[in-house]
Amino acid sequence: MMPVGTASVPYLTIIATGRNDDFGGDFNGRFFRALHFNHRQLAAAGIAHEFVFVEWRPIDKRPLLASLLADEFAGLSSLALRSYVVDPEYHEAFSLNPRLQFQEFIAKNVGLRRARGEFVLTTNTDIYFSRGVIARLQEATLEPGVLYRAARHDLMSDLDVSDIDWDLLEDERNCEVVNGIRPPLFTNASGDFLLLDRQTSDRLRGFNEVYRVAKIHIDGNYCMKAYTSGVRIVDIGAPVYHVGRGTLHAMRGMYSGRPGDAPWGDVRWKSDVVYENGDGWGLGLAPERVIDRGTTFLAFDWQAVGPMVDLQRVVSPGAPQERAL
Amino acid sequence: MKRPPRILGLVRGSSYDALTEQHSKAEARAGRLAQQLEETKADSRGWKGKTEEATSALKKAQDAAATAQKQLRQAEKQRDEQSRNARKLKDESDKLRKLQEARAAELALLKQRLAESERDLIVAREQLMAIEVKLDILEGAANVLDGRTRDIATRRSGGVGTESGSAV
Numbered sequence: 001m002m003p004v005g006t007a008s009v010p011y012l013t014i015i016a017t018g019r020n021d022d023f024g025g026d027f028n029g030r031f032f033r034a035l036h037f038n039h040r041q042l043a044a045a046g047i048a049h050e051f052v053f054v055e056w057r058p059i060d061k062r063p064l065l066a067s068l069l070a071d072e073f074a075g076l077s078s079l080a081l082r083s084y085v086v087d088p089e090y091h092e093a094f095s096l097n098p099r100l101q102f103q104e105f106i107a108k109n110v111g112l113r114r115a116r117g118e119f120v121l122t123t124n125t126d127i128y129f130s131r132g133v134i135a136r137l138q139e140a141t142l143e144p145g146v147l148y149r150a151a152r153h154d155l156m157s158d159l160d161v162s163d164i165d166w167d168l169l170e171d172e173r174n175c176e177v178v179n180g181i182r183p184p185l186f187t188n189a190s191g192d193f194l195l196l197d198r199q200t201s202d203r204l205r206g207f208n209e210v211y212r213v214a215k216i217h218i219d220g221n222y223c224m225k226a227y228t229s230g231v232r233i234v235d236i237g238a239p240v241y242h243v244g245r246g247t248l249h250a251m252r253g254m255y256s257g258r259p260g261d262a263p264w265g266d267v268r269w270k271s272d273v274v275y276e277n278g279d280g281w282g283l284g285l286a287p288e289r290v291i292d293r294g295t296t297f298l299a300f301d302w303q304a305v306g307p308m309v310d311l312q313r314v315v316s317p318g319a320p321q322e323r324a325l
Numbered sequence: 326m327k328r329p330p331r332i333l334g335l336v337r338g339s340s341y342d343a344l345t346e347q348h349s350k351a352e353a354r355a356g357r358l359a360q361q362l363e364e365t366k367a368d369s370r371g372w373k374g375k376t377e378e379a380t381s382a383l384k385k386a387q388d389a390a391a392t393a394q395k396q397l398r399q400a401e402k403q404r405d406e407q408s409r410n411a412r413k414l415k416d417e418s419d420k421l422r423k424l425q426e427a428r429a430a431e432l433a434l435l436k437q438r439l440a441e442s443e444r445d446l447i448v449a450r451e452q453l454m455a456i457e458v459k460l461d462i463l464e465g466a467a468n469v470l471d472g473r474t475r476d477i478a479t480r481r482s483g484g485v486g487t488e489s490g491s492a493v
Binding site: 096097210266270272309311317 | 447448451452454455457459461462463465466468469472
């Protein structure tokens, strides 16, 4: 079997974010299980990969999730597993909505900016790759300039995942919902699988850092940004799996009558409007300090925080095409 | 002996025979002539019938010719009328075609204006959405700054700050 990618330039960078807050229940356990599974499958297929974990707004007086992760995956080299712990002051500095407790997509931008892989995948911590996704990566036929999406299959939440394998994931009896994706934007749980080449990713400059009033639909907004920037979006042709319907689904009903109060922001925001992140996107100007093997701390510096309001960077979706003409 | 005098109606035997034969011949001929007469009469009646038939056929043909003539005249009249109608229709058609061309040009213009309006509408909608996003950002920034100002003010006055938002 020919290896795909090398250790110095892996074929794939997998970016996820979280913190030690038990979000959604047994957050760390779900994260580690999925990571073990995905790493096992990628390694078995000979796909050189690295994990980039970004710990956003770490919780005071609790162990860093990055440290727990390093302990859990002690066998991985500091190149194969890299963690970035972001000074919690950045959360306050970036906030445009105090109800948002976790700036998930700015955190993912931290990972995107520092990815080394030929292709970069932003996903969530409890997502399992399917056999088809692994096979597609193993073929090494992904094209540059294409944003690949995968439909998320939600499995029954009461499934015993202590010994998870593809047979369990692929068993149709365990599937509760298929989050279908359709052209041209292929949104719908897009935050769980956004895969494209690093050059294009750098050109797009990550998720929206200008509109920080909501985090919901920022993933779909990224698809729109890619689409209006001339990036082709395609279905990779195989699913990813998630156990349960997700925290958002569980809590959504609570805020149906007062969407403005939701902890993910107002679902009604105009997410077709795109953006141009500044040069310092993804905390590019944040001072870095290695705090442990494979773990880097991004210290707070106002230089690394863009203006609170930068309306020139709000872009009408038609405008880039008009500019192209 | 002397011949018996004819005056007495006496003829010789040979003459009598000859006369008898002549008489028979004459009768036969008369019979044939009578038969021929009858045949001729019959022919004559036949020809007369045929003549009557021919006359009748001729009459019919004349009638038919007259009818055909009449029909021809009517057809010619109709043809003339149709020609007039055709010319009239052609004129109307030309008029309609010109009208249609004018309407088509007008429609194309309207379509173009509609497409322009749709484009303008899309641009306006996009700009409106962008403005809404900008207003969201401004409102968010104003709220955050307001919260920070209140915290500072509360700390300065020694009171207890209120935490904005809900932790989830």
